[in-house]
Amino acid sequence: xxxxLVDYLRRRxxxxxxxxxxxxxxxxxxxxxxxxxxxxxxxVLTDHVDFELAEIDPKRxxxxxxxxxxxxxxxxxxxxxxxxxxxxxxKSGGMQLAVDLYEGLLALAEEFDxxxxxxxxxxxxxxxxxxxxxxGRVTQSGPLLRSGAVPGDRVLVTGSFGGSILGHHLDFQxxxxxxxxxxxxxxxxxxxxxxxxxxxxxxxxATESGCGAVLEAEAIPIRDDARRLAKELADGSSxxxxxxxxxxxxxxxxxxxxxxxxxxxxxxxxxxxLTNVGRFVARPGLWLADSSGGREPLSLRGYxxxxx
Amino acid sequence: xxxxLVDYLRRRxxxxxxxxxxxxxxxxxxxxxxxxxxxxxxxVLTDHVDFELAEIDPKRxxxxxxxxxxxxxxxxxxxxxxxxxxxxxxKSGGMQLAVDLYEGLLALAEEFDxxxxxxxxxxxxxxxxxxxxxxGRVTQSGPLLRSGAVPGDRVLVTGSFGGSILGHHLDFQxxxxxxxxxxxxxxxxxxxxxxxxxxxxxxxxATESGCGAVLEAEAIPIRDDARRLAKELADGSSxxxxxxxxxxxxxxxxxxxxxxxxxxxxxxxxxxxLTNVGRFVARPGLWLADSSGGREPLSLRGYxxxxx
Numbered sequence: 001x002x003x004x005l006v007d008y009l010r011r012r013x014x015x016x017x018x019x020x021x022x023x024x025x026x027x028x029x030x031x032x033x034x035x036x037x038x039x040x041x042x043x044v045l046t047d048h049v050d051f052e053l054a055e056i057d058p059k060r061x062x063x064x065x066x067x068x069x070x071x072x073x074x075x076x077x078x079x080x081x082x083x084x085x086x087x088x089x090x091k092s093g094g095m096q097l098a099v100d101l102y103e104g105l106l107a108l109a110e111e112f113d114x115x116x117x118x119x120x121x122x123x124x125x126x127x128x129x130x131x132x133x134x135x136g137r138v139t140q141s142g143p144l145l146r147s148g149a150v151p152g153d154r155v156l157v158t159g160s161f162g163g164s165i166l167g168h169h170l171d172f173q174x175x176x177x178x179x180x181x182x183x184x185x186x187x188x189x190x191x192x193x194x195x196x197x198x199x200x201x202x203x204x205x206a207t208e209s210g211c212g213a214v215l216e217a218e219a220i221p222i223r224d225d226a227r228r229l230a231k232e233l234a235d236g237s238s239x240x241x242x243x244x245x246x247x248x249x250x251x252x253x254x255x256x257x258x259x260x261x262x263x264x265x266x267x268x269x270x271x272x273x274l275t276n277v278g279r280f281v282a283r284p285g286l287w288l289a290d291s292s293g294g295r296e297p298l299s300l301r302g303y304x305x306x307x308x
Numbered sequence: 309x310x311x312x313l314v315d316y317l318r319r320r321x322x323x324x325x326x327x328x329x330x331x332x333x334x335x336x337x338x339x340x341x342x343x344x345x346x347x348x349x350x351x352v353l354t355d356h357v358d359f360e361l362a363e364i365d366p367k368r369x370x371x372x373x374x375x376x377x378x379x380x381x382x383x384x385x386x387x388x389x390x391x392x393x394x395x396x397x398x399k400s401g402g403m404q405l406a407v408d409l410y411e412g413l414l415a416l417a418e419e420f421d422x423x424x425x426x427x428x429x430x431x432x433x434x435x436x437x438x439x440x441x442x443x444g445r446v447t448q449s450g451p452l453l454r455s456g457a458v459p460g461d462r463v464l465v466t467g468s469f470g471g472s473i474l475g476h477h478l479d480f481q482x483x484x485x486x487x488x489x490x491x492x493x494x495x496x497x498x499x500x501x502x503x504x505x506x507x508x509x510x511x512x513x514a515t516e517s518g519c520g521a522v523l524e525a526e527a528i529p530i531r532d533d534a535r536r537l538a539k540e541l542a543d544g545s546s547x548x549x550x551x552x553x554x555x556x557x558x559x560x561x562x563x564x565x566x567x568x569x570x571x572x573x574x575x576x577x578x579x580x581x582l583t584n585v586g587r588f589v590a591r592p593g594l595w596l597a598d599s600s601g602g603r604e605p606l607s608l609r610g611y612x613x614x615x616x
Contacts, residue, residue, distance in 0.1 A: 021453065024516070025384070025453055025455075026349065026384055026454070026500060026501060027381060027386070028347065028349070029446060030346050031345060037339060037341075038338050040390065040441075040443070041334065041335035042394045042441055044394035044395070048432065049430065073335060082348065084348055084349065084350040086439040088437050091614060092615070092616065118348070118350070119350060120352050122353075124357050126354075127434060131352060133348075133392055133439075133441035135443065136335070143335075145329065145333055192334060208333075306309055306431060307399050307400070307431040308401070
């Protein structure tokens with residue numbers, strides 16, 4: 001029952017310099033004296049939509065629930081501070097499931113030095129829903145927004161894209177340290193993380209910046225998983241289609257002035273690859289350019305939650 | 309769909325002094341320069357458990373989702389700052405439901421000057437789940453904890469108890485202003501809000517404080533709804549049983565030294581009634597005393613989420 005889970009959390013969650021009071025009271029108490037501005041974000045993940053609990057180790061689901069939030073903080077180039085977890089558990093098997101979810105989540109929290117401050121645990125006759133809320137510290141570089149790209153800026157991306165459903169969507173590394181390193185060293189105009197799809201998320205960044213973007217088809221880094229998936233599906237979709245539309249890559253898209261982009265690529269400041277995949281243009285819209293110089297409008301492919 | 313709801317929120321959520329950046333980016337940005345310590349809490353509410361959407365105006369469900377979190381901040385005697393909302397919507401009718409939930413929630417947010425900073429919206433083939441996370445500012449009095457009661461302290465409560473299922477559990481007023489007023493003027497040793505039941509929540513406070521408590525049966529303020537419910541149910545339960553065990557009263561239980569408690573009751577600092585209902589004792593446990601001087605052990609009645 002609920003109280004046993006609270007006991008587990010109080011034992012399991014160690015001390016953290018930010019945590020004046022951890023789980024077990026009506027709210028946690030956090031030390032915030034050095035935080036001028038904070039970012040705050042929430043994501044809710046559900047069984048059958050964001051993962052299939054019947055097919056995976058629940059630790060990976062718990063890890064993902066925190067990782068997608070860390071990716072949001074990476075997109076803001078902000079430093080993770082603390083988080084809280086809301087669970088809605090199926091009544092049967094809920095206790096073991098909750099512990100497994102927390103074990104996966106807490107391992108990643110330790111890796112990123114995030115204080116898990118507390119949570120709320122509920123049960124019902126239904127599938128699992130898990131909500132994670134994170135707060136983070138805005139660094140001296142300021143928050144990285146979607147709205148700062150200007151025509152002429154290059155489109156830089158970390159990593160590669162496509163086929164995340166084969167496993168990457170659970171085990172990806174949120175680009176927090178990469179975002180902080182880049183924001184500390186270079187002038188970034190805008191940023192977003194790729195949760196719903198490279199094309200749809202680039203489109204969002206461009207729209208918020210009041211401009212458009214052209215992607216170079218041959219420059220887009222394609223994951224091996226995208227090739228595998230295209231082959232397995234054999235439905236006429238290409239690896240590039242998967243790179244543009246699959247989503248859940250949780251890589252960063254950055255808008256950077258042309259010269260700064262050249263410098264960043266030459267200096268290779270990250271372990272992960274940084275690639276120039278196109279440029280921002282004044283005309284609103286999204287285009288895909290091929291090597292022959294042709295250019296076609298690109299539909300915003302990617303995942304959107306549907307409800308009416 | 310998801311993007312329409314984001315557009316609605318960006319139009320609907322006005323400016324707030326704390327909000328440097330509201331909904332629409334990967335995270336919201338909050339001004340926190342005057343916050344030394346913050347409290348953080350999350351609650352997840354679900355259809356059929358915390359309300360029945362088929363029977364009520366969904367605005368009341370949205371209001372409740374924020375109100376239970378405000379009640380947690382009241383229990384910490386902290387000042388609400390900002391919150392984020394996570395929704396899992398049924399696919400059919402989800403858009404109108406989301407707008408109604410937000411309308412109810414935002415009206416209460418305005419009343420308590422809480423900045424709703426953003427949210428995440430998902431859909432599935434299942435009932436509604438709504439998660440609200442709040443952060444608040446710890447005031448000069450410090451956070452009010454569950455662990456500060458000492459034997460001899462009086463048990464003070466705001467308001468009255470029982471029968472909240474008849475409507476109060478949706479429309480209660482979180483005791484934020486009352487908690488801040490009392491903490492600013494008197495020395496409070498410990499506090500908790502009554503979410504699961506007067507007896508179980510008093511038991512939690514006593515346990516955290518390493519002591520026990522004796523309640524005076526005749527002193528407990530009983531809501532008219534508790535009397536109505538006892539009569540309607542006609543199952544042998546008394547109005548006092550409902551006051552002790554129903555839960556969702558969202559009143560405050562406070563531990564205060566005997567003299568300070570007398571002063572508080574004499575000075576009537578609140579509009580809502582403040583009642584001395586018993587005292588803390590050294591021996592761990594919970595007892596109910598009657599007017600004849602008898603005393604019997606009190607089982608911790610109240611709501612607990614069950615899962616195994």
